[in-house]
Amino acid sequence: MSSVSAESPAGLIPEYHLTRERLEAMYATMVLARKLEERMLTLQRQGQAPFIIAGVGQEAAQVGAGMALQVGTDYIAPYYRDLAMNLVFGMTAREAMLNCLAKIDDPNSFGRQMPAHWGHRARHVVTQSSVVATQLLHAAGIALGAKLRNDPIVVLTSCGEGSTSRGDFHEAMNFAAIHKLPVIFFIENNGYAITEKTEKAMATEHVADRAAGYGLRGQVVDGMDVVAVYHTVKAVADQARRGHGPYLIEAKCYRLWPHSSDDDDTRYRPKAELEEWTRKDPITVFRDRLIEDGVFSEEELDAIDSKATEDVRDATQWALAQPDPKPEDALGFVFKEAGDA
Amino acid sequence: MPEMTVIEAIRSTLAEEMARDDRIFIMGEDVEAGGVFRVTDGLSKQFPGRIIDSPLAESSIIGLSIGAAHYGMRPIAEIQFADFIHAGFDQLCSEASRWSYRTRGDSYLPMVVRTPWGGGVHGGQHHSQSIEAYYGHIPGIKVVVPSFPADYRSLLRAAIADPNPVLFLEHKRTYRLVRQEVEGAAAEQVIGKSRITRRGDDVTVIAWGLMLHETLAAAKTLAGEGIECTVVDLLSVQPLDRETILEAARMTGKVLVVHEDTLTGGFGAEIAALIGEHAFEHLDGPVRRLAGPDIPSMPYHHAMEDFFMPDAKKIAAAIRDLAAY
Numbered sequence: 001m002s003s004v005s006a007e008s009p010a011g012l013i014p015e016y017h018l019t020r021e022r023l024e025a026m027y028a029t030m031v032l033a034r035k036l037e038e039r040m041l042t043l044q045r046q047g048q049a050p051f052i053i054a055g056v057g058q059e060a061a062q063v064g065a066g067m068a069l070q071v072g073t074d075y076i077a078p079y080y081r082d083l084a085m086n087l088v089f090g091m092t093a094r095e096a097m098l099n100c101l102a103k104i105d106d107p108n109s110f111g112r113q114m115p116a117h118w119g120h121r122a123r124h125v126v127t128q129s130s131v132v133a134t135q136l137l138h139a140a141g142i143a144l145g146a147k148l149r150n151d152p153i154v155v156l157t158s159c160g161e162g163s164t165s166r167g168d169f170h171e172a173m174n175f176a177a178i179h180k181l182p183v184i185f186f187i188e189n190n191g192y193a194i195t196e197k198t199e200k201a202m203a204t205e206h207v208a209d210r211a212a213g214y215g216l217r218g219q220v221v222d223g224m225d226v227v228a229v230y231h232t233v234k235a236v237a238d239q240a241r242r243g244h245g246p247y248l249i250e251a252k253c254y255r256l257w258p259h260s261s262d263d264d265d266t267r268y269r270p271k272a273e274l275e276e277w278t279r280k281d282p283i284t285v286f287r288d289r290l291i292e293d294g295v296f297s298e299e300e301l302d303a304i305d306s307k308a309t310e311d312v313r314d315a316t317q318w319a320l321a322q323p324d325p326k327p328e329d330a331l332g333f334v335f336k337e338a339g340d341a
Numbered sequence: 342m343p344e345m346t347v348i349e350a351i352r353s354t355l356a357e358e359m360a361r362d363d364r365i366f367i368m369g370e371d372v373e374a375g376g377v378f379r380v381t382d383g384l385s386k387q388f389p390g391r392i393i394d395s396p397l398a399e400s401s402i403i404g405l406s407i408g409a410a411h412y413g414m415r416p417i418a419e420i421q422f423a424d425f426i427h428a429g430f431d432q433l434c435s436e437a438s439r440w441s442y443r444t445r446g447d448s449y450l451p452m453v454v455r456t457p458w459g460g461g462v463h464g465g466q467h468h469s470q471s472i473e474a475y476y477g478h479i480p481g482i483k484v485v486v487p488s489f490p491a492d493y494r495s496l497l498r499a500a501i502a503d504p505n506p507v508l509f510l511e512h513k514r515t516y517r518l519v520r521q522e523v524e525g526a527a528a529e530q531v532i533g534k535s536r537i538t539r540r541g542d543d544v545t546v547i548a549w550g551l552m553l554h555e556t557l558a559a560a561k562t563l564a565g566e567g568i569e570c571t572v573v574d575l576l577s578v579q580p581l582d583r584e585t586i587l588e589a590a591r592m593t594g595k596v597l598v599v600h601e602d603t604l605t606g607g608f609g610a611e612i613a614a615l616i617g618e619h620a621f622e623h624l625d626g627p628v629r630r631l632a633g634p635d636i637p638s639m640p641y642h643h644a645m646e647d648f649f650m651p652d653a654k655k656i657a658a659a660i661r662d663l664a665a666y
Contacts, residue, residue, distance in 0.1 A: 077408075110445045121448045126411060129443070131435045137401055138436070141408020141416075148366060148390070148414065168432075171401035178396070334480045335580075336441045336449035336504040 015293055016227050023295060024304070026067060026226050030059040030283050032308045033084035036093060037257075039312050040100045040115075044261045048320070049100050053116045055081035057224075057256035060282030061188050062158075063088060064229025065251070068237055069156055077126040077139040077157035080116040081188065081255075085158065090123045093311045097319030104325040111325040132163035136172035136185060143181035143246075154237045158186040161250075162193025164210070165201050173248070177216040180245035184236055187248065188223060190255035195268040211248040223251030224282040256281065345523040348516045350490035351380050351455075354497045354527050355417070359388050362415060365501065366391040368402055369419025369455075377421055378457060378516055403429035403454060407437055407506075410452035415501060423458035423510065424467040430475070437506040438481030453500045457513035459550050459601055460650055464513075465641035471602035471633075473549075476508050477578035477611070483507040483532050484578040488553040490521040492576060495530035503532060512550035519554060533580035537589055541569025543664050545589045546656070547612055548599040549575040556599055558653035559660060568664045578608055583615060590616045594625035595663050599651055604632040626666035631659045 011019045018026075037054040044052045055062060058081055066076065066088030078085050083096060098106040100115050108119050109127070119127025126142070128135050139157030146153045163169060164187060176183045187207045191198060204210060211218025221232040229251055236247040254277040258265035265274075290296045345353070359365045366388075367381060373394045375382035385392035395402045399420055406416035420426045426433075433454070441449045460469035476484050483505055487493045493511070500507035538553075539560055548556040553574050560570035573589045576582075590596045596616055598609035609630040616628050631651050633639070639649045 075412075107447070109443050112443050112445070117443075119444055119448060121411075121444070126408075127440060127444050127448050129435050129439065131431060134404060134432060134436050137404025137432065138408035138411065140401075141405035141410075142412045143408070144405055145409040145412035145414040148409075167398075167428075168400055168404060171396070171398040171404070174396055174398070175401050175405060333441050333444075333446040335483070336446050338502070338504055 013295060016295070017231065018227065020295060022067070023290065026063050026230070027286060027290065027301065028304045028308065029063045029084060029087050030226065030286065031305055032093060032311060033059050033062070033087055034283055035308045035312045036096050036315070037083065039316055041261060043100060043316070049102075049115065051114060051261055052100060053080050053114075053260040054257050055083050057254045057277070057282065058188050058190055059084045060226035060286065061223035061229050061251035061253045064226040065156060065158070065186050065233045068230050068233035069154060072124070074153050074237070075124040075126060075139070075142050075155040077128065077135040077142070077155065078118055079128060079132065079135065079159045079163070080130070081160070082118065082158055083116065086118050086125060089120075089125050091118075091120070093315035094318055097315040098322060101319050102325070103319060103322045104329060105322055111329070133159055133166035133168040135159070137168050139183050140172045140176045140181055143176065143183045144179060147179065147181055152241050154182045154184065154240045156184040156186050156233070156237070158188055160193060161187055161189040161198055161207050162196065162201055164207050173211070173214040173216065173246070176246040177214045180243065182240040182243075183246040184233065184240060185246065185248040186233070187250045188253055189250050190253050192255050192259070192269075194259045194263065206250055208248055208250040216246045216248060218248035218250065220250045220252060223253030224280050224285060226282060226286055253282070254280070343523065344520045345490045346517050347490050347493055347511065347519050348378065348380055350493040350523060351497060351511065352382065352384070354494045355381065356384060356387060357527065358498060358501050359384070359391065364413065365415040365417060366393060366409075367417045367419060368393040368395050368406065370395055370397055370421045372419055376419060378513065381419070399425050399428040400432050403432040403437065406452045406454070407432060407440070407450055410450040411440070411448060416452045417501065418452065418454045420454060420456040422464075422468050423456040423472045424470045426454070426456055426472060433476065433482060433506070433508070434479055438479045440481075441505065442481055449504045450506050451504045453497075453507050453509050455509045455511060457511045457516070459512040459514055460639045460646060461514035461551060463641065463643060463646060464639070466638040469639035471600065473510060473578045474602055474606060474608045477581075477608050480579070481506070482579060484510065485532055485576065486510045486549040486578055487576060488512070488515070488519070488550055488574050490519065491523050491528065492530070492574075494523065494527035496532065496576065498527040499530050499532050507532065510550070514551045515554065533577045533582055535576050535582035535585040536574045537571060537585065538574045539570060539572040541571050541593070543569045543593055543595065544660050545571040545573065545593045545596045546599060546660065547573040547575060547586065547589070547596065549578075550601070552599045552601055552651060555651065555653045556656050559656040562653065562657050563660055568660060570660060581611070581615070583619070586612060586615060587620050590620045591623040594623050595666065596624075596628045597631060597659055597663055598628070599631045599656055601633055601650060603635050604630060605635050607632050626663060629659060629663055631656060
C-alpha cells in the first residue's frame with residue numbers, strides 16, 4: 001500500500017484515509033453482495049434457480065478495487081465471481097436477481113448466459129463468457145483503443161488465480177507491457193480453482209511474481225482488507241491514467257463457499273482450513289474494525305444490514321414476478337443489424 | 342481502366358477506408374513492414390501509429406481486436422496464415438461470435454480478421470489450409486471468400502462497415518495471379534450474396550477462391566465441347582446465399598461443388614445438403630463434390646500438392662462425368 005499522509009484533509013478518517021461516506025458505501029456494498037448471494041443459494045436449493053456461482057469471501061477485494069476506479073469513465077472486464085464489483089459499477093439488487101433467475105429483462109444477458117456472466121455496455125462492464133482469461137485480452141484491447149484515442153481511462157480486468165495458467169493471461173500481460181497500456185490485471189487469488197489448490201497450477205508462491213517477467217510491475221495485497229485493496233488499486237489506477245502502463249495486483253482472498261451450487265467442497269477442502277478462513281471473513285473483520293475504531297456504532301451497521309436484507313427481499317419478490325424468456329427468445333441478435341450500430 | 346491484382350485491390354481499399362475513418366487500425370505480425378505478402382506495404386508511412394506490429398500470438402491479435410472494437414474502434418486484424426488462426430479459435434468462437442447474441446445486441450463488434458488461405462504455393466501442411474468450414478459453422482461470424490479484385494474491394498469495404506466480426510479470407514495463390522480491370526471507388530456490396538458469373542444449361546458448378554478461377558477455365562474448355570456450365574461465385578460462406586444457390590441448382594438440375602478443403606465435413610457438404618433438401622425435385626443427378634482428399638493437410642512436395650488440389654482439368658472431368666449422368 002502506498003503511504004497514507006498523517007495529516008488527512010477534512011472529512012478523511014486518518015486510519016482509513018477515506019471519508020465516512022465512502023466507508024459506509026464500502027460496507028453496505030459488501031453486505032448487499034453477501035446477502036444477495038445467500039438468497040441466490042436459497043433460491044437454487046428451492047429449485048427456483050438452476051445454478052449459482054458466488055464470490056463469498058472476495059467481497060473486500062471486489063469492492064475495494066471497484067470503488068478505486070472512476071465509475072462511468074473507467075472500464076471493468078470482470079469474471080463470474082464479481083457480483084460486488086458490479087454493484088459498485090451500477091448494478092442494482094433487482095438486476096442481480098433478474099440475472100440469477102435468467103429473466104428476459106436481465107440486462108447482462110437476457111437469460112442467454114449462465115448467471116454471473118456480467119456485461120453492460122453503457123456501464124462499461126464488458127460482457128464475459130465462461131471461458132476464463134479471455135477477458136484479459138479484451139481489457140487490453142479496450143486500453144489499446146483508449147490509448148490510440150488519447151482517452152484518459154483505466155481498464156481493470158479480474159480473474160481468479162486459476163485463470164492465470166491460460167495462454168491469454170500471458171499474451172495480455174505481454175502486449176499490455178509492450179504498449180504501456182492503462183490496464184490493471186486484478187487477480188483474485190482465492191486459493192482454489194474448483195478443486196485444485198494453487199500449488200497444482202503454479203510453482204511460484206505469488207501470481208504477482210510473474211509480472212516482472214513481462215516487464216510490468218506487480219504486488220500482493222491483502223484481499224480480505226477492503227481499505228488496503230482500495231488504496232492499492234487507487235494508487236495504481238492514478239499512475240496508469242497518467243501513462244505509467246499496466247500493473248498486476250494479486251489480492252489474496254479466500255473462496256468461502258464451494259466453487260458453485262453444483263460443487264461439494266467437503267470432498268477436497270479440509271474443515272480446519274475453512275474454519276480458519278471463516279474467522280477472517282472480510283465483512284465481519286471490516287465490521288469489527290469500524291466499530292472498534294469508533295467510525296460507526298454497532299446500531300448504525302445493524303441498520304445497514306437490515307436495509308440490505310430488505311433490499312434483497314424486495315429484489316427477490318420483484319424479480320420472481322418478472323417475465324421469463326419465451327422459447328422463441330432463443331432466436332435473434334446473432335448479428336447486429338447495420339442500422340442499430 | 343487500370344488493372345489490379347488481388348493484393349493491390351486489398352491494399353488500396355485498406356488505404357481508402359483508413360483515410361476515411363480514423364477509428365480504423367491494422368494489427369498483425371510484420372504488418373508495419375508490409376507483412377509477408379506485402380499487403381500492407383506503405384501503409385505505416387501513410388498512417389503513422391495505426392499499423393501495429395503484434396507479437397507472434399494469434400489469440401491476442403483477435404482478443405485485443407475484440408476489446409478495441411467493443412470500445413468503438415474499427416480494428417482490422419491480420420493473421421499471417423489462416424493455418425495459424427486456430428490459436429485464436431477460442432476468441433473467435435467463444436467470444437467474438439457470441440458478443441451480440443449474448444447481450445441481445447447491447448454490445449457488438451465491428452471488426453475484421455483478414456487472413457490468407459488455400460494451397461498451391463508449396464506451403465506444405467501449415468501454409469495451405471482451407472478454414473471456411475470451421476468458421477462457416479459458427480453463427481455470429483461472417484465469413485467472406487472473394488475471388489476477383491473488384492469483389493475484394495467491395496467486400497472488404499462492406500466488412501469494415503459491418504458491425505459484426507467478419508472473417509475475410511484471401512486466397513494467397515490468387516494474390517498476384519488474378520488481375521482485373523478496376524475503376525473508381527469500391528462498389529457498395531452486401532455481405533451474404535453469391536453471384537452467378539456464367540450461365541449454361543447443363544451443369545451448375547459452385548466454387549470460391551482459387552477454385553472459382555479453375556472452374557471458369559474448365560467451363561470455357563467445356564463450352565468448346567458443347568457442355569454449358571452455370572458457375573456460382575459463392576463470395577460468402579456465412580451468411581450463405583441459399584436463394585442464389587438453389588436458383589442455380591434448379592437451372593441445370595445437376596450440381597458440382599468444388600473446394601480445396603478436404604471432402605468430409607467440408608463446406609460442400611452443407612451446400613449439397615441444402616440443395617438435396619430444397620431442390621430435390623429439380624435434380625437430374627446426384628449433387629457431387631470435388632474436394633481435397635481426407636488426409637490431415639496438404640503435403641509439401643509438388644507432386645503430392647498437385648494430387649491434393651482440384652484444378653481445371655480435374656474439374657472438367659468431373660463436369661463431363663456429371664453431364665453424362
